[in-house]
Amino acid sequence: MIPKRTVFLNLLLIFSVLLIGAQTTSQYLPESELSNNFPKPRIACGPWIQAAGETEFTVVWETNVPCISWVEVAPDDGTNFYVTERPKYYESWYGRRPVTTLHHVRIKDLQCGTAYRYRIFQQALLLDEGNKRMVFGEAYGNDFNFTKIEFKIKTLDSSRPESRFTMVNDTHGNDSLFRQLTKDVVKNKNNFVIFNGDMLSQIESSQQIVDGYMKSASELFSPFTPIFAVRGNHEHRGSASYDYMRWFPTSTSEPYYTFRDGPAFFIALDCGEDKPDSDIRYYGLSLTDQLREEQAEWLKQIITTDEFKSALVKIVILHIPPYPNGGQWHGTHEIERLFMPILNNAGIDLMLSGHLHKHYYLEKGAAGNNFPILINSNKTRLDAIANKNGIDLKIVDANGKILHNYLIPQ
Template sequence: MKQTMKQHLPLKPALVLLAGFLYVAPLAAQEFVSARIACGPWIQAAGETEFTVVWKTTTDAVVWVEVAPDDGSHFYACERPKYYESVYGRRPVGDLHTVRITGLAPGTAYRYRLYQQALLLNAGNRRMVFGEAFGNDLLQQRHYTVTTLDAARPECRFSMLNDIHGDDSLFRKLTADVGALNNHFMIFNGDMLSQIESTQQIVDGYLKTAGQRFAPFLPLFAVRGNHEHRGAASYDYMRYFPTATGQPYYTFRHGPAFFIALDCGEDKPDSDIRYYGLALTDRLREEQADWLRKVVASDAFKEAPVKIVILHMPPAWKANHWHGMREIARLFMPILNDAGIDLMLCGHLHRYLFLDKGDANNRFPILVNANRTRLDAVVDPQEIRLSVVDADGKTLHTHRLSRTAKYLAH
């Protein structure tokens, strides 16, 4: 007599199959789950031949990015190279995604498309189920375009914001017309939140708006202020803003300018009771000073016609200044004063301040941008032009820093 397959199955495997069916079956009855973009993308760690795309999805997913030249061809003209998120040889599952794009040409525009595939079921190594992959709608030509940095470019244009402290409505006003500036990148110079208690605060405080306004198209260079050192989710900061060095301090070059981005650390002594014994920013500043000596000794730094420092807290120049600013004056300024720096850009004080050479034991000008203004900059080998603009678009201060006149004109 012919036996059925069911009769041949041993009891244990049959139970496993049944359990698997019961576990997966509810998925069919559920509303289809897809991963969508929750925030971003934003471009990090841009260089002449690479950039990193970061974005957040509405649910856990695996992702990749497809890249095409900006040559007028349809994105579907051919198969485009895929760049996968990769962590130690595996594709990670999560809701924050970081994909490095490499092997690019300087000063070249590239189109890119995000793809994300939701994790529907995670029963461990035995059973993982992913949904359908979703990407930007290419039939509607909805891709992003970003241009790599280029040292050969004759000028460099950027805007800087700082001390927003999670005021998204202010951030919206200050960035309302930023698209008309023909910027090449943006700078966030610290204290964009008051403290980071959850990563959702980063999204709600300014990053979602940045993703809607400019961050998919303009590289973003961010440094921490003292307030980004605080809060339960402050440890996630570097996951949201990865850098080329893997550290919160780094350099980049665009047009005639070499930029040094420094982490200011905390403002009070690390032992202050408000830091709960968790701050080690004295050590961080010492470590940076060692790194900074190597940077200013490098050919890449020396060869750049213009040298600009980005640092949230300015160096102390008065006896009543706090510990962090005093440490910046002690550790960073002797190195920078001997390095031929052309300009330092700071925040922190919540007021505009222009420190000319010598005002703060400085051999280069320091501009402190206020908390409710945006700084716009155009840099060429002869001149740095700076404008400080308020939330109504009114220009409050301008500086023309002539390199040949040693920056005395403004």
């Protein structure tokens, strides 16, 4: 390992050489100020994996200062990461690398069901003069130990015999509960984690996402286990709610999307708000009636695709479920009016929901549903396995105790 001080002195030397040859630059960068102005780029939160598929995934992370960034990827073959130069992937905003604090790097052209190692890097700017930008302070992880930290992620695989996943919802920023519910995600060999909405009560800043659950997710599982997130009604609220899709980008760039894992095809839907868009609580900003209408049209197309029709198991993820007398709420009424007629005729095996802060298992027909609906509470997680025999569902509390167990036969 190269001592930090040596790295720093070497970088100083490089920049000293640059300064000698650049009169205009040197007046901005006297050596005495270089160390004082040294922007120390650090990972503030992450990384986490979004929009995972069979041949691609997106790495997302936040840095403490604006940086340019990249990801290096290597096969999981036991070789030293430095045995050769590894492919580098960059974020591109219309052909230019962005200087930003929230980074999204898409990795493509991978093999399905295959493990890859990846490492994330960022460089902060010491001087920004447009095209004469100078980068400084390259860091991997949160220190300069380049050789040790790497993450491993496995692409999804439609041919594997089972899909094993876990789901949490309605934690409303209760980080300690979130930690308890997700501490064994990696140990339990989950293929992915579902966030089924209302992870915060409202989003007033990115820091709330960090403090409410993503810092913990980063420490516990998110560098290794993909996340599939849908919004609950509460993620529609708050001055920073517009940033939600930047934190949790999807394969469609919309808050509704699909993915396939093992024998199961998943449809992730956005429930919208629970009250009418004109409600005073939304300050005239809500357009979720329109969002649900758009989704219904999209959903009609999805259920005609070969990918959907050929899947042995079909699962819908939707924060607000239909439930007895749920139609007394506008949002639920619209879900029942727009989504349920399509889903009821599509051969759906299961809907996964939250919102009610209490566990229910709705058999077919309980609320106009042609398939069972599992509603997870705000204090438990769902552990699920879908395979050729059916879907095994376990509701587990924060102490790891199994409270309920259901089997939906194939």
